Amino acid sequence: MTTFNPPQTLVIASRESALAMWQAKHIQARLQALYPQCTVTILGMTTTGDQILDSPLSRIGGKGLFVKELENALADGSADLAVHSMKDVPMHLPEGFMMAATGEREDPRDAFVSNDYDALEDLPAGSVVGTSSLRRQSQLQARFPHLKIESLRGNVQTRLRKLDEGQYAAIILAAAGLIRLELGHRIRQSIAPQDSIPAVGQGALGIEINAKRQDLLAILAPLNHVDTELCVLAERGFSRALAGSCTVPLGAYATKQDGMLHMTGFVASVDGKQMLRETVTGSADEAEKLGQQLAQQLVARGADKILAALDGVK
Numbered sequence: 001m002t003t004f005n006p007p008q009t010l011v012i013a014s015r016e017s018a019l020a021m022w023q024a025k026h027i028q029a030r031l032q033a034l035y036p037q038c039t040v041t042i043l044g045m046t047t048t049g050d051q052i053l054d055s056p057l058s059r060i061g062g063k064g065l066f067v068k069e070l071e072n073a074l075a076d077g078s079a080d081l082a083v084h085s086m087k088d089v090p091m092h093l094p095e096g097f098m099m100a101a102t103g104e105r106e107d108p109r110d111a112f113v114s115n116d117y118d119a120l121e122d123l124p125a126g127s128v129v130g131t132s133s134l135r136r137q138s139q140l141q142a143r144f145p146h147l148k149i150e151s152l153r154g155n156v157q158t159r160l161r162k163l164d165e166g167q168y169a170a171i172i173l174a175a176a177g178l179i180r181l182e183l184g185h186r187i188r189q190s191i192a193p194q195d196s197i198p199a200v201g202q203g204a205l206g207i208e209i210n211a212k213r214q215d216l217l218a219i220l221a222p223l224n225h226v227d228t229e230l231c232v233l234a235e236r237g238f239s240r241a242l243a244g245s246c247t248v249p250l251g252a253y254a255t256k257q258d259g260m261l262h263m264t265g266f267v268a269s270v271d272g273k274q275m276l277r278e279t280v281t282g283s284a285d286e287a288e289k290l291g292q293q294l295a296q297q298l299v300a301r302g303a304d305k306i307l308a309a310l311d312g313v314k
């Protein structure tokens with residue numbers, strides 16, 4: 001089978017939130033099963049993104065905040081790999097780091113969670129919906145301009161607690177996080193991807209390494225889920241072409257069938273009044289290019305103007 005010697009130890013760097021730890025433990029168990037002689041441990045770390053909870057991510061600088069400390073551990077050798085939600089991985093990794101594998105995607109949808117209502121459609125005018133994602137906000141406001149969106153940050157448990165305390169009629173969060181934490185029963189409605197186009201990479205896990213550690217590529221290869229990898233490559237190609245991050249209302253979702261990728265992407269104003277959407281289909285061999293093509297289709301219709309106008313309102 002394997003023609004190389006796995007190392008004696010592998011250290012996984014992870015954020016300390018329950019979801020991050022679930023993901024790290026999942027990868028730990030997979031590695032431990034693949035390499036029973038190797039000792040696989042988890043190094044838990046708090047990131048800046050976990051500490052600053054009172055500002056929307058779009059104000060404090062976005063995704064990089066959740067991965068930088070983990071990258072420091074990869075750089076100084078205190079960890080061999082870092083496990084991330086792909087959604088939190090910046091579009092451009094800093095020099096010296098690389099993604100080594102993409103884990104199979106969990107449910108990619110956004111989830112509607114409420115104690116009083118079964119579905120978004122049931123919310124009366126003026127209801128307060130909690131989300132800090134501009135992507136969710138713009139798509140919600142486009143469909144339901146009568147709802148009021150208020151900021152909601154914190155880890156999954158914190159967000160559920162804030163809902164339960166009565167500050168919101170409902171909240172929207174990723175189905176994947178709830179399912180992984182065995183909180184899937186809190187989902188009242190899974191929102192179809194065409195109604196709330198997911199974040200680039202939503203539901204997928206990413207494994208990052210120090211680029212100097214090419215020895216790890218073969219060791220981590222069995223964790224890669226090729227179909228997920230290709231879909232996420234296409235989605236990230238789209239976001240990168242639009243200079244996207246979680247600080248802009250955009251999203252893209254790709255699926256793969258018979259070697260072909262089908263992808264839908266959108267760019268919107270925060271209030272959802274301007275909303276551009278396109279779909280594209282093409283060979284999975286050119287995943288990233290397909291994402292770029294989708295971005296170009298949107299730019300041809302004025303997406304760059306929507307994005308430029310955002311700088312004033314964020």
Ligand SMILES: NCc1[nH]cc(CCC(=O)O)c1CC(=O)O
Pocket residue numbers: 085086087088156172173174175176177201202203204205
């Ligand atoms: N932004 C935080 C974050 N990063 C990944 C997930 C969910 C799990 C995933 O998408 O893989 C979440 C929580 C959420 O958006 O509700």
